[in-house]
Amino acid sequence: MNISMVGLGYVGAVCCACFAEEGHNIIGMDIDRVKVDLINDGKAPIVEKDLDEYISKNVKENRLRATTDLKEAINNSDVTIISVGTPSKSNGDIDLTYIKEAAKAIGEKIKQKDAFHIVSMRSTVLPGTGKNVVIPVIEEVSGKKEGIDFGYVSNPEFLRESSAIYDFYNPPKTVVGTDDEKSASVFKELYAFLKAPYFETDIEVAEMIKYADNSWHAVKVTFANEIGLICKRVDIDARKVMDIFCTDRKLNISPYYLKPGFAFGGSCLPKDVKAITYKAKSLDENTQLLNSLIPSNRYQIERVFYHFIKPLKKRKIGLLGISFKADTDDLRESPVLELAEILIGKGYEVKIYDKNISLSKEKGANKLLLENELPHINVRLKNDLNGVIENSEILIIGNSDDKFKNIDFLSYKDKTFIDLMRINSDISHDNYIGIAW
Numbered sequence: 395m396n397i398s399m400v401g402l403g404y405v406g407a408v409c410c411a412c413f414a415e416e417g418h419n420i421i422g423m424d425i426d427r428v429k430v431d432l433i434n435d436g437k438a439p440i441v442e443k444d445l446d447e448y449i450s451k452n453v454k455e456n457r458l459r460a461t462t463d464l465k466e467a468i469n470n471s472d473v474t475i476i477s478v479g480t481p482s483k484s485n486g487d488i489d490l491t492y493i494k495e496a497a498k499a500i501g502e503k504i505k506q507k508d509a510f511h512i513v514s515m516r517s518t519v520l521p522g523t524g525k526n527v528v529i530p531v532i533e534e535v536s537g538k539k540e541g542i543d544f545g546y547v548s549n550p551e552f553l554r555e556s557s558a559i560y561d562f563y564n565p566p567k568t569v570v571g572t573d574d575e576k577s578a579s580v581f582k583e584l585y586a587f588l589k590a591p592y593f594e595t596d597i598e599v600a601e602m603i604k605y606a607d608n609s610w611h612a613v614k615v616t617f618a619n620e621i622g623l624i625c626k627r628v629d630i631d632a633r634k635v636m637d638i639f640c641t642d643r644k645l646n647i648s649p650y651y652l653k654p655g656f657a658f659g660g661s662c663l664p665k666d667v668k669a670i671t672y673k674a675k676s677l678d679e680n681t682q683l684l685n686s687l688i689p690s691n692r693y694q695i696e697r698v699f700y701h702f703i704k705p706l707k708k709r710k711i712g713l714l715g716i717s718f719k720a721d722t723d724d725l726r727e728s729p730v731l732e733l734a735e736i737l738i739g740k741g742y743e744v745k746i747y748d749k750n751i752s753l754s755k756e757k758g759a760n761k762l763l764l765e766n767e768l769p770h771i772n773v774r775l776k777n778d779l780n781g782v783i784e785n786s787e788i789l790i791i792g793n794s795d796d797k798f799k800n801i802d803f804l805s806y807k808d809k810t811f812i813d814l815m816r817i818n819s820d821i822s823h824d825n826y827i828g829i830a831w
């Protein structure tokens with residue numbers, strides 16, 4: 395393939411060298427003449443293991459050259475990959491100055507080109523940047539249409555400096571976000587040499603994945619460090635703790651607990667987070683990440699009320715499931731119970747259906763708790779699911795009881811279903827609100 399790369403920094407230089415090594419014809423383009431000259435002299439413009447060798451070999455074998463002339467780069471390529479910097483502004487926002495300049499310049503050049511051209515974003519940009527910034531700039535400047543005259547691909551980079559070439563060949567995954575079929579098939583071919591899992595998805599999903607990844611990596615480091623500082627103060631070797639922690643592939647290092655949804659609850663998580671953060675506080679240590687968990691979890695509950703329920707301006711609410719998860723009658727620290735209490739406190743007319751809570755009340759297990767400590771919940775518990783649905787304007791699905799999966803949302807057009815669990819995979823109904831999807 396004939397590929398041009400706009401921006402020859404850490405990402406651009408490595409990608410140029412590796413794509414050339416894979417046999418493609420690469421033209422690197424940068425506004426920085428020093429970097430361009432270094433590449434044309436067969437030298438790496440940055441310090442990175444093995445990069446000098448890759449660049450000098452591919453320049454010598456005429457698969458790689460660099461220029462400051464974007465017109466030349468675009469005219470001699472079918473795909474242009476953007477890898478300019480996206481630094482932070484002083485307020486933390488992403489600075490899109492270089493991205494906008496590059497998009498404008500690319501638009502001007504593809505205006506003069508007849509052939510279909512693919513523009514790909516390798517730089518890290520916030521979700522929405524492709525559709526709301528880059529594509530409109532290129533369309534406006536070139537007078538061409540995305541999907542017809544040019545294709546757009548979001549293809550985030552996952553390499554780490556110091557092992558960048560190794561990471562290029564061994565990425566954790568390849569993510570290609572596009573709504574253009576032609577571009578999708580070109581990128582599939584471009585990455586055919588990699589063994590890594592390959593994901594074709596929406597542009598915005600591809601953009602967001604990079605932020606989910608890097609936020610997660612930052613959470614991991616900070617979490618391990620906070621466990622470390624507690625351990626140090628109580629004379630425990632934190633490395634021993636985390637080594638064992640990391641062997642748990644069932645609950646710890648696994649997809650478990652990583653599905654966006656509603657707040658956590660139950661008899662253990664809130665209690666144990668409170669205890670360990672109290673311990674840290676009593677040791678005069680500041681575990682800011684761990685301390686944030688209970689307030690953040692509380693926000694998840696309040697958000698459902700303020701963002702989804704209140705704006706509907708309806709008063710009759712049916713809560714389907716109130717225990718913290720299906721198949722249990724444990725009400726301890728149930729976030730749905732807390733939501734119910736917010737609603738009851740604000741004078742909403744609340745009906746509750748939860749077969750396990752009703753059953754345990756009949757059997758006597760939860761009887762005393764409901765009568766003595768939760769009488770406001772007890773009087774609102776109903777045994778008839780259909781009755782609760784019929785007599786409510788808003789239905790909140792609070793756990794994933796099988797019975798709720800079979801509710802036909804379409805047959806209740808006058809009611810709104812707020813799903814805390816993603817009980818239904820068909821989320822396109824007008825009367826359905828998912829809290830994170």
Ligand SMILES: NC(=O)c1ccc[n+]([C@@H]2O[C@H](COP(=O)([O-])OP(=O)(O)OC[C@H]3O[C@@H](n4cnc5c(N)ncnc54)[C@H](O)[C@@H]3O)[C@@H](O)[C@H]2O)c1
Nearest residue numbers: 401402403404405424425426478479480492496517518551
């Ligand atoms: N560095 C990393 O390890 C890494 C890893 C993954 C993703 N990323 C992302 O990749 C992007 C690039 O990062 P980097 O570290 O390579 O940046 P960098 O600052 O090293 O390089 C950016 C290059 O773009 C050039 N440039 C700026 N405007 C230009 C224009 N209009 N035309 C041509 N060239 C232009 C600059 O001269 C510079 O050489 C960023 O969005 C970054 O977040 C970086």
